[in-house]
Amino acid sequence: VPRDALVAWLNDYLNVGAYPDPSLNGLQIGGTNVIRRVAVSVDTSLKTLQHAADSGADLLIAHHGLFWGQPLAVTGPHRERLRAALSADLNLYVSHIPLDAHPEVGNNAMIARALTLQNLRPFGDWQGQKIGLAGELPFEQTLQDFADRVQKLTGEICLVHGGGQSPTVRRLGVLSGSGAGSVAEAATMGLDTLLTGEPEHKHFHDAFEYGVNVVYAGHYETEVFGVRALAARLEDEFGLAWQFLHHPTGL
Amino acid sequence: VPRDALVAWLNDYLNVGAYPDPSLNGLQIGGTNVIRRVAVSVDTSLKTLQHAADSGADLLIAHHGLFWGQPLAVTGPHRERLRAALSADLNLYVSHIPLDAHPEVGNNAMIARALTLQNLRPFGDWQGQKIGLAGELPFEQTLQDFADRVQKLTGEICLVHGGGQSPTVRRLGVLSGSGAGSVAEAATMGLDTLLTGEPEHKHFHDAFEYGVNVVYAGHYETEVFGVRALAARLEDEFGLAWQFLHHPTGL
Amino acid sequence: VPRDALVAWLNDYLNVGAYPDPSLNGLQIGGTNVIRRVAVSVDTSLKTLQHAADSGADLLIAHHGLFWGQPLAVTGPHRERLRAALSADLNLYVSHIPLDAHPEVGNNAMIARALTLQNLRPFGDWQGQKIGLAGELPFEQTLQDFADRVQKLTGEICLVHGGGQSPTVRRLGVLSGSGAGSVAEAATMGLDTLLTGEPEHKHFHDAFEYGVNVVYAGHYETEVFGVRALAARLEDEFGLAWQFLHHPTGL
Amino acid sequence: VPRDALVAWLNDYLNVGAYPDPSLNGLQIGGTNVIRRVAVSVDTSLKTLQHAADSGADLLIAHHGLFWGQPLAVTGPHRERLRAALSADLNLYVSHIPLDAHPEVGNNAMIARALTLQNLRPFGDWQGQKIGLAGELPFEQTLQDFADRVQKLTGEICLVHGGGQSPTVRRLGVLSGSGAGSVAEAATMGLDTLLTGEPEHKHFHDAFEYGVNVVYAGHYETEVFGVRALAARLEDEFGLAWQFLHHPTGL
Amino acid sequence: VPRDALVAWLNDYLNVGAYPDPSLNGLQIGGTNVIRRVAVSVDTSLKTLQHAADSGADLLIAHHGLFWGQPLAVTGPHRERLRAALSADLNLYVSHIPLDAHPEVGNNAMIARALTLQNLRPFGDWQGQKIGLAGELPFEQTLQDFADRVQKLTGEICLVHGGGQSPTVRRLGVLSGSGAGSVAEAATMGLDTLLTGEPEHKHFHDAFEYGVNVVYAGHYETEVFGVRALAARLEDEFGLAWQFLHHPTGL
Amino acid sequence: VPRDALVAWLNDYLNVGAYPDPSLNGLQIGGTNVIRRVAVSVDTSLKTLQHAADSGADLLIAHHGLFWGQPLAVTGPHRERLRAALSADLNLYVSHIPLDAHPEVGNNAMIARALTLQNLRPFGDWQGQKIGLAGELPFEQTLQDFADRVQKLTGEICLVHGGGQSPTVRRLGVLSGSGAGSVAEAATMGLDTLLTGEPEHKHFHDAFEYGVNVVYAGHYETEVFGVRALAARLEDEFGLAWQFLHHPTGL
Structure with a gap:
């Protein structure tokens, strides 16, 4: 598949223009002009770039990329990452908020589907837009049975804060990655439980004072879904072979 | 001790005006005009406020307060916190960044002293100012021995990321609380190890790519030092009885 | 009436989301969960809060609230206001710009109706939106007859600046409260007279140089209409008893 | 006196560079190159410009000028003002905040001197700088005797809000013009009374809840002092004849 | 024609409200109330204002006006410009970005028509809006033949940077004035050549590294088209006589 | 010379921290750890990077670098530039505003010395700092003789705008690169002539209306001095061989 055609398709499919996200969503590193093989990962690190290149991929698609709003000198680890990609002619395509929020292959849509959530509605404020699902x-x-079910999904033990008035789960909010700050929104919407990725000290008391259960399944573990679903979608659309590069952080 | 005199002394001693910190450092809730007994805690939560009131304290001094730059409606948990303090005539004094950075009783100064660090110099950028120590x-x-020593200090197991070129510790950077983003600064200063509080997924790869060991001792656990030292200083200065309210978060 | 249902109705009826107003429109203080009796006032002061509580109201609805964009320490008069409300379990609901601009019960709509204005059109710029009426x-x-008529409406003597080319009134702009800066807009729209609330020295010369008559009827006096009309609307909708708390400022 | 030399002297004497004031302090309209006669006024209006020109002045010095931070189209009243000045070759020099704050000829320094205030210290926050005096x-x-004394000074009746715990005046804050928002600062400094210019509805309750007496002597009336004192200083320094143009606004 | 009616027609026809342009588009200087004769020019300078007045025009329409977002003291050249206009009762109407972008009389539309461009589409980003054409x-x-054709159009020699892979022109982007920064956009759209006005050192290398030919026909020379076409449109609509004032800058 | 020691010396010598310049002054691309040979150029382009690598340099020092405040995707020309440097292990050090302003080797200091200017004083405002010299x-x-002298210095014909009251040069302002906007400042300081680099259409009329002669010697040509002088200084200090890469733009 021609690289530029694939990038144009991805930008359109992921609705890149809809989010004022400073993460430079789109092609972050250019490489070969033709894509034959794809690798996907949650993060862009030296290891994932090298692994992608070693696997024979022409394109790495990652949820977290290299740029977060500030220009970076090409020194230290940033230089090594660029060197790894450039010397292998590897393309890097990044989709951050658009891939959290996507209705078909988004991290939250995939988790909601895996948990057979019903009556889905928008949840999880990001700069005035809802990027998660309730x-x-x-x-x-029971909260413990629910946490066990999430553990089966991700393969990792969850951190559970039983702040809710009752230790059961029925009305759930899902926000992948860094969603600890959404407890108040969950309470306002009448949800009993929030499933998110990464805990934060500053939001610890929210669960107990707003009376909402929180299941922290890991920033990494809640964001493996989007890139894999996107890769499967590319396989359907373009017949591209792909591989998921698993480099968990435990966080 | 008259409350206003104590607040004036604290504002001066902690050099409140030196930090453009939106956390409303100073007296956040007014209570009785005379202070006879002090409680200190890391966080301000409904539990710490109630515990302080129940303990007979007239003043709670906390590292984390109620306000973070935005006005808050007096509803939900925020209302309950205010009610708890107001109904007990409890004063709340908050010192956030000033208490990280203070040279005598700051969180980082206390940790550096407990670890008998030598040749101290400024480390840990916060909006252009250094608030930690190297x-x-x-x-x-060895990194493991060092982590064990930190564990003895805090009573909690540390998360250790051995990113450094050698699994030993000699040149250390200390930044309490949320310091995971300071790995690059540590590398630039030639430090082999960073001791901080709370890990963040987005900085996971930094340790391994910059070649710096990181010991995460917990946001809460690295910030118990400042408020306790400040209380001891108040006891020396004013003869005030005090108590530390321990409400760990595990984060 | 359940408090939360009433607040939801008010937020919807007053179209709170339409105005980027930093005044924290909505429920500013939480109290009892059921509303049986309502008080309304122009301002939120210690007196109006105490008066509302003493009158047996469960809810005070005010045009001017407690918050104007900055967080406030709970000390001094702000503490006394919160204590008065919290100790009485009084709810405080605030509607600032939405209640100036509302087409049915807004301050300007009510004044326009009382003056039997015809051919109403938007007037009075507030951050790019028109919140008054022409x-x-x-x-x-004559300008004097018109001022007398306004005086009968409010009960207070008006300050009259006869800047217009003729001392008569036909085409009127109405902007309650702080509208002295709208003289130029009135001139551009071909209005001969502006009726507003509070004079400002810095706009004194506008009337005379733009050639527009200005009738200043008082900030307070031009803003009693909205809260009273809103209360009457609540009585119709929910059968709630209400009372207007009159605490004029003379300004 | 050469105009450019006079402007340079004024900019230096008034310390123009010390205040981040968007009012374009300095020469706002250029006219004749030699200054033989000066007029001074509080405001710049069509009338004051015409009066200055008719009086034979080459230079009008005003406290309030034409520009407040935004560019203005040369239409309507702004055009008439410019035409009046340009057709008469009249210079306009403006000194806003620098003339409130000046230690010798500032509005506040002059009022403090007229009231024989002792033990002067900075008061009256304007963007982090103190421009008034306590x-x-x-x-x-008694508060009434004090207000009478102020009335003798200005010739206008004062508005008096007796919010203080006692109706007497001893410790005074002085802030000319628009200082109603400084009541909290006055209370913090232990002042019993604030003397300022223009009342504002939104600060009405401050006097009564902070317990501070406020005497409102008029925006215009409290700002006649600076321009007159500056003119007298110019007469001393350069022997220039001058005249004060009195165009009160009653506000 | 009444001046105010003409200004209202121009504001509407040029769609002034569509562009967040700080150039004060619209009537910048007021003059006679009736317009009998119009002059148009690219710039507003002392010379064009005097020339317009001397030519008997009541209104000068210019692409570049007097204000660019900051207030200006009425001194030096700015004073002389205002004096020239005011003493002649000359009106000045300015249309900056709206006249680059206008689909009928815009600078780019006129150039595209003169070059018989086909299949027109938006090109040339200005703050998120496209104001040029491709x-x-x-x-x-050949690039040289094309440059000769442009030279015939403007009467000035072009600066030609043959950065494209082939020295021929087929797919063209047109952006009048200061468009040197649009080379990357031209490359992304697959254009082989950019025609713009003024070269900039900082964009010199773009042509050669993006592989796009650039023809610089002069800032002034590419912006004579809009004001002339607008004047012709006014003649059609209102029967107004007009004259183009040619004051080239060579830039 | 060790690269890091050289970079530290340069950062210190050039006083990098003194200018809030978003151009990422300092090491922009990392390469070999030891510097044996240096190349210097005005711009960083694909050609200058390749030329530097081909010349055997380990370090290119340029006045204009790769970053101007925004993050850049590693695609198109930016990718080719990085590839050229990374594949050659070439270091890139950039000094923008610090090298205009430096008192010994700055562009303006070098031009002032070459023209034997006397009585030097700061001139040329850049964000509140003076970076040029008068x-x-x-x-x-005569203005023509002066322009001929500048031409001998740079080797390029100057563009001369004789706006001054007299066609002679005595009091000169020097501002390398993009200084056309400094005419008003030159007039205020009583200078008769401004020597700068690049003309801009929008400042064309300034010379004639402020009455200041302007000699435009080229953006490129006025900025060759600093990098060459800095290289000579490095040769003195460290004995490093160096070469100037001449890639003029004609602008």
Whole structure:
């Protein structure tokens, strides 16, 4: 597949222009003009770039890229990352907020589907836009059973803060990655439980004072879904072979 | 001690005006006009406010307060916190960045002293100011021995990321709380290890790519030092009885 | 009436989301969960809060609230206001710009109706939105007769600046409260007279140089209309008893 | 006196560079190159410009000028003002905040001197700088006697808000013009009374809740002092004849 | 024609409100109330204002006006310009970005028409809006022949940077005035050549590294088209006589 | 010379921290750790990077670098530039405003010395700092003779705008590069002539209306001095061989 055609398709499919995200969503590093093989990962690190190149991929698609709003001197680790990609003629395509929020392959849409959430509605404020989802479980579960079910999904033990008035889960908010600050929004919407990725000390007390259960399943572990679903979508659309590069952080 | 005199002394001693910190450092809630007994805590939560009131304190001094730059409606948990303080006539004094940075009783100064760091110099950028400390251990230690020593200090197991070229510690940077983003600064200063509080997914790869060991001792656990030292200083200065309210978050 | 249902109705009816107003429009202090009796006032002061509580109201609705964009320490008069409300379990609901601009119960809509203005059109710029009204009197009046009519409406003597080319009133702009800066807009729209609340020295010369009559009827006096009309609307909708708390400022 | 030399002297004497004031302090309109006669006024209006020209002045010095931070189209009243000055070759020099704050000829310094205030110290925050003065009266006065004394000074009746715990004046804050927002600062400094110019509805309750007496002597009336004192200083320095153009606004 | 009616027509026709342009588009200087004769020019300078007045025009329409976002003291050259206009009762109407972008009489629309560009589409980003045009020549030309054709249009020699892979022109981007920064956009759109006004050192290398030919026809020379076409439109609409004042800058 | 020691010396010598310049002054691309040979150029382009690498340099020092405040995707020409440097292990050090302003090797200091300017004083405002120089020629020259002298210095014909009241040069302002906007400042300081680099259409009329002669010697040509002088200084200090890479732009 021609690289430029693939990038144009991705920008359109992921609705890149809809989010005022300073993460430089789109092609962050140019490489070969034709894409035959794709690798996907959560992060862009020296290891994922090298792994992608070693795997024979022409394109790495990552959720977290290299740029966060400030120009970077090409020195230290940033230089090594660029060298790894440039010397392998590897393309890097990044999709951050657009891939959290996407209705078909987004991190939150994929988690909601895996948990068979019903009656989905927007949840999870990011600069005035909702990028997560709220919904109901088909049946009420104990908080511990629910956490076990999430653990089966991700393969990692969850951190559970049982702040809710009752240790059961029925009305759930899902916000992948860094969503600890959404407890108040969950309470306002009448949700009993929030499933998100990474805990933060500054939001610890929210669960207990707003009366909302919070299940922290890991920043990394809640964001493996989007890139894999996007890769599967590319395979359907273009017949491209792909591979998920698993480099967990434990965070 | 008259409350206003104590507040004036604290504002002066902690050099409140030196930091453009939007955390409303100073007296955040007014209570009784005379202070006979002091409680100190890391956070301001409903529990710490109630605990302070129940303990007979007239004044709670906390590192983290109620306000972070935005006005808050007096509803939900914020209302309950204010009610708890107002109904007990409890004063709340908050010192955030000034208490990280203070040369005598600051969180970082206290940790550096406990670790007998030598040759102290400024480290840890916060909006252009250095609020942490760097220094040398009196003798080289293995990273594991060092982490064990930190564990003895805080009572909690540390998360250790051995990113450095050698698994030993000699030149250390100390930045309490949320300091995961200071790995690059540590590398630039030639430090081999960073001791900080809370890990962040987005900085996970920094340790390994910049070649710096990182010991995460917990946001809460690295910030118990300042408020306790400040309380001891008040006892010396004014003869005030005090108590530390321990409400750990595990984060 | 359940408090949360009433607040939701008010937020919707007053179209709170339409105005980028930093005044924290909505529920500013939480109290009892059920509303049986309502008080309304122009300002939120210690007196109006105490008066509302003493009158047996569960909810005070005010045009001017407690917050104007900055966080406030809970000390001094702000503490006394919060204590008065919290100790009485009084709710405070605030509607600032939305209640100036509302087409049915807004301050300007009510004044326009009382003056039987015809051919109403938007007037009075507030951050790019028009929150006042312009229209024609059914018959031309002398400026003095018009001021007398306004005086009958408010009960207070008006300050009259006869800057217009003729001392008569026909085409009127209405902007409650602080509208002295709208003289130029009035001139551009071909209005002969501006009716507003509070004079300002810096706009004194505008009336005379733009050739527009200005009638200053008082900040307070021009803003009693909205809260009273809103209360009457609540009575119709929910059968709630209400009372207007009159605490004029003379300004 | 050469105009450019006079402007340079004024810019230096008034310390123009010390205040981040967007009012374009300095020469706002150029006219004749030699200054033989000076007029001074509080405001720049069509009338004051015409009066200055008719009086034979080459230079009008005003406290309030034409520009407040935004560019203005040369239409309507702004055009008439410019035409009046340009057709008469009249220079316009403006000194806003520098003339409130000046230690010798500033509005506040002159009022403090007229009231024989003692033990002067900075008061009256304007963007982080103090531009007013606080001090003690040589003897305690009743609030009414003090207001009468101010009335003798300005010739206008004052608006008096007796918010203080006692209706007497001893420790006074002085802030000319628009200083109603400084009541909290006055209370913090232990002042019993604030003397300022223009009342504002939004600060009405401050006097009563902070317990500070406020005497409003008029925006215009409190700002006649600086321009007259500056003119007298110019007469001393350069022997220039001058005239004060009195165009009161009653505000 | 009444001046105010003409200004209202121009504001509407040029869609002034569509562009967040700080250039004060609209009537910048007021003059006679009736317009009988119009002059148009690219710039507003002392010479063009005097020339307009001497030519008997009541209104000068210029592409570049007097204000660029900051207030200006009425001294030096700015004073002389205002004096020239005011003493002649000359009106000045300015249309900057709206006249670059206008689909009928805009600078870029007129150039595109003169070059018989086909298949026109938006090109030339200005703060997120496209104000230029891209299109195809009806036949391919050598870069030199194309530059000669542009020279015939403007009467001035062009500066030609042959950065493109082939020295021929077929797909052209047109952006009058200061468009040297649009080379990357031209490359992204697959254009082979950019026609713009003024070269800039900082964009010199773009042509050669992006592989795009650039023809610089002069800031002034590419912006004579809009004001002349607008004047012709006014003649059609209102029967107004007009004259183009040619004051080239060579830049 | 070790690269890091050289970079530290340069940062210190050039006083990098003194200018709030978003151009990422300092090491922009990392390469070999030891510097044996240096190349210097005005711009960083693909050609200058390749030329530097081909010349055997380990370090290119340029006045204009790669970054101007925004992050850049590593695609198109930016990718080719990085590839050229990285594949050659070439270091790139950039000094923009610090090298205009430096008192010994700055562009303006070097031009002032070459023209034997006397009585040097600061001139040329850049964000509130003066980065150019003003001074007197030892003898008065005709404007044409002066332009010929500048031409001998740079090797390029100058563009001369004789806006001054007299076609002679005695009091000169020097501002390398993009200084056309400094005419008003030159007039205020009583200079008769401004020597700068690049003309701009928008400042064309300034010379004629402020009455200041302007000699435009080229953006490129006025900025060759600093990098060459800095290289000579490095040769003195460290004995490093160096070469100037001449890639003129004609602008």
